[in-house]
Amino acid sequence: MPQAERRHLISIDDLSDEELRHIALRGAEFSAGSADDARPLADTVVGVLFRKTSTRTRTAFSAGALRLGARLITYGPGDLQENTGETVEDSAAVLSRMIDVLVARTAGPEHELRAYAAQRRMAVVNAMSQGEHPTQALADLTTLLRRFGRIEDLHVIYVGEGNNTASALALALSRFPGTRLTLRTPPGYGVAPEYLERAAVSAKRSGARIEERHDMADLPAADVVYTTRWQTTGTVKPTADWREVFAPFQVTEKTMASSPDAVFMHDLPAHRGEEVTADVLDGPASIAFDQAENKYHSARAVLEWCAADRSSER
């Protein structure tokens, strides 16, 4: 029997435009309840490895895998022998001979995930790394599709730290014609240049617009105002005055007033009174908890896509 051949999702840029659109649409189908209730992962074993805290992503992928018929193995931060010095490469060689998909939230840069993904027997899904949070962006695309029926020509304003969520959002939105992403990030806390450069390349091709500024003046009207917590996982602020730097970037009713028809999105967890006021997060424009639910629907779309055996397509 030929060996299974599976697809990885380490970065949004691992997906073609067609694949990105497919996963977003499939997530929207699951979210709308219109996807068939087949159990395509019935013979699949999914490993779930989280080295950092998680509420949404871990639950979305675990529940999603179970609902699609898979069986789960969960690993805590200290469980694998990598903690006693085994190399990532050896760990990957072993796990890939036993399980079909590994969903992993690692502590650091993508290179550990890339080392896991140096084989194709076991699909590897980046459940958030230092640089990028691709499964968040896919859930966000699904949320936009559910709310607006399209992604093209939408204008999203992202306010706050240029973290893993912002990088993935920039890479994802840059693929859609006419879509605009206005990033307003605190000075010194912008999106890493590598991601902005990659997003610019996609935007040039698609006709999207990605712009970053480090102030809150002259905020344009948009379809979506999006923010994120101020304490990004695994980061330490280099200066003691960081709250003063972040304070103007709090999303308030006044921020929302410049986009009277906009919805409010947040990748959560939220800290009311820091990055967003309670009246916005809990107010009528907020779709943050629908967005959180869409992590589960989108996770099923990701798992279905990654776990499919492509060996017969060669």
Ligand SMILES: NC(=O)NCCC[C@H](N)C(=O)O
């Ligand atoms: N939706 C999520 O996955 N939330 C947890 C992480 C949020 C944020 N991007 C962080 O790195 O702290």
